[in-house]
Amino acid sequence: MNQQHFLIIHGLGGSGQDHWQTWLADTLREKNYQVTYPTFSSYDSPDLKMWLKELDEAIDTIPANTELTVITHSLGCILWLHYAAIKTKKLAKRVILVAPPSPAITLTSAKTFFPVPLSSDHLSRTAEDILFILSNNDPYCNIEDANNYLNLAHPSIVIPNAGHINPASGHGKWQTILDLLLSHKIAIMN
DSSP states (O other), X not given: OOSXXXXXXXXXXXXXXXXXXXXXXXXXXXXXXXXXXXXXTTTTSOOHHHXXXXXXXXXXXXXXXXXXXXXXXTHHHHHHHHHHHHOOSOOEEEEEEESOOOTTSOOGGGGGGOSOOOXXXXXXXXXXXXXXXXXXXXXXXXXXXXXXXXXXXXXEEEETTOTTSSGGGTOSSOHHHHHHHHHTHHHHHO
C-alpha cells in the first residue's frame, strides 16, 4: 500500500458516477492508493456547518503518517477555503482546487457558504503546495471573478474552454488530473 492518501471533496449535488472525481477515486484505488471520498449530507442544499463537521470527521479517519493530497471541485473548493480559515496546522502536503464558483455571487442552494474567506495565509497554513485549476469560460465563475483566486499568490492553471470542468464539459474520465497527481508537478511549480 502506498503511503500517499487522497481526499476527494465533491461540490453541490455530489459528483455522481460520470464525474471525473468518481473516476479518479476508483482509478487511484485500483492503483492501491488510499482514498477518502466522503458524500456530504444534503448535497443538493448543503449547510456549511454540517459539511465542515463531516469534513473534519473524514480527515480524522486518515492516518497521520500518510502524505495527504486534497482534490476539491466547485463548492468543495469553497468548503476547503472555509476549513482552511479555521485550522491552524498543516493538514495536507498538497491541495488542488478545481473550478471554484465565483466568490462574488451567492448560490441560492448553498447560501451558508458565502461570503468566501479568501486568504492566501489561511491556505498556506493548511497545505505546503496549493494549485487552482480554472476554466476561462466557467458558467459559475467568469474569468474576472476567477481573479479573486488567481490573485492569492498560489500557482494556477487556466484551461481554455473547459466549462465547469465536469461531465457536462467533457470531464468524466480526466487523465490530466491523474497524471498531475501522480507526477507531483505541484511541488515543482512552487
